[in-house]
Amino acid sequence: MEMDGNTRVPRTGSKTRLTPAMEQYRAAKMQYPDCILFFQIGDFYETFESDAETVARELDIVLTSRSKDKDGNSIPLAGVPRHAADGYIARLVSRGYRVAISDQVEDARNAKGVVRREVVRVITPGTVIDEQYLSTGDAHYLMSLFPGEKPRVWGMAYLDISTGEFFVTSCARGGSEGDLVSDIFRYDPAECLVPENLPDTIVAILEEKGVLVTRYPLEAFDPSESSDLLCRHFGVASLEGYGITAIPPAISAAGAVLGYARDTQRSSLAHILGVYVKNSGEFCTLDATTLRNLEILSGIRGRRDDATLFSTLDRTATPMGSRLLRSYLCAPLTSVDAIKRRLDAVDFFFAESSTRTGITSILKKFADVERIAGRIAFGNAGPRDLVTLWQSLERVPEVLDALSGSREDDLPALLSHACNRCGDLEWMRSLIGRSIVDDPPATIRNGGVIREGYSAGLDELRLLSSSGKDWITELQKKERERTGIRSLKVGYNSVFGYYIEVTRPNLGLVPDEYERKQTTSTGERFTIPELKEKESVIKSADEKLLSLEQSVYQDILSQLAAGVGDLQEMAAGIAEIDLFASLAEVAAAYNYVRPVVDNSGEILIREGRHPVVERQMQGAFVPNDTHLSVKDDQILIITGANMAGKSTYMRGVALITIMAQAGCFVPATYAGIGVADRVFTRVGAFDDLASGQST
Incomplete structure (x- = not known):
């Protein structure tokens, strides 16, 4: 029979005679027909038949054939060494393939007959956890989408299993599905689970945005089953405390995405400690067009990375801080009090330049603690992960001492909270220091990792x-x-x-x-x-x-896995400290000012500059004033010749507003920003401002 396009498995009742190992392979392939099956044979992972042809083509490796089966038919074969398999798998996953790993689960010397093998893990674009598969500064989301009827909304769940981040949101259904498209563009999921009966028109929207769509059984989205699964996972009797019970479609999406992650990883995912709601009313809405046209995360024409708002502002020292900056820019706040708390934290570092410099130099030596915590929870953290974690834990007290030594009794609320998140992990630091050698090999495979005197x-x-x-x-x-x-x-x-x-x-x-x-x-x-x-x-x-x-x-x-929750908290606290120090460094370097944020409905900017274009022009930018008000000056008409700067001016105002509501200082001599609930851009869709090109 044919399954999933190019994946071929033998017909039921086929009289082809197979070796015991090939029978074992075919049985596993029947279970995972939509995956490329990496089948361990000794020190190699072998692929056979159509999988071998795909692997040889995609990885540019030799396609050979196994010695012929009992009927004299040659079997296509392509293999890679186990010790180098991660790199090959990463390339396949990056091209949208799913890979099932079938390992030998008994010693070949003790096997009676064929060696027993089991599929120990399925790697898909949305469920990768290994460092070589992931972009350091980006979150890596597995998304789930479920259409609700009461209320008539899309329930969406996002899970980054490399860090344990797990949240749900929702948006209205109907029309062109613009809100759905905006959500996808904002969080850029690598893979999306959808019910198997979802209309092809919605699937096409997802695939158009470059998302791998995985159709999943409808029963996996059952609201009752999903709620039970989430309660069992978090060890609670009810989901009331997580604030998601008012959005049943989101519960369905969350249950499906958690179940899929557990199934593919063959893991309890103990590092996923909770789920939270991102309410659309808490954030300024930036639709897909706005995010793209304002070049907040990426350039319109795939231009170099130094010409986006994110790259202009990103002076973070840690991967955790960089990922947090992305999330801030994609979802500016609408609460004046919350915005002011962020600005207070940036202002602290802006005023305390020596503290800022000292902390940044310490943070540059931090590893990606958030993702190491995830690998510890999975049980596949490498020895070098543990050494870099130990080095990071060594530096946490230095960061806290630097903060408390400046204005101990007067730390802004968010910085004080970030410090409190960095709890006492001395036991973890001590355990690693006592047990792991200073310069271990990359894996435990050949030993040489445990320090003398520990065992x-x-x-x-x-x-x-x-x-x-x-x-x-x-x-x-x-x-x-x-x-x-x-x-x-x-x-x-x-x-x-x-x-x-x-x-x-x-x-x-x-x-x-x-x-x-x-x-x-x-x-x-x-x-x-x-x-x-x-x-x-x-x-x-x-x-x-x-x-x-x-x-x-x-x-x-x-032993370390018992402290993963505390480790995640520490990583989140360090990310916040890193980000606020980074934003202050940018403000000092680029002559930004603290905006005055309120609910006045008025925007007053003096000598505002486009933050990205200004950096590209190196001092040649001409600043501009702006006044807009819901009471009087609601609309400005801007005229001028082509390339006169009309689009740059308008986008500059939008970016200054977004920066202010994200909690950043802004490029102006003064900026009074009345909070906006949405930003629209429909102009100059093909302008490439940083390169001096207009429509």
């Missing part, structure tokens, strides 16, 4: 392994003296084990008791009874050592 059992096995290797060194010395062969070497490889190597000119000096193991281009390799005996002792010790070290490492991850 008595490991230390004992290391001593046994080390003494065995010392014996090998002494054997080489003894045999050189006994045989007179000065170039004699005792070596090792994974195929032949330990051997004594003698070059061809010295073969006449080899003693009779040497047993030949292998012939090489330069000589012969031998063994002797005492080397064989010692080899089994060393090999046994090494295998036990590696197995125990991997077990100890997993135990360390389990």
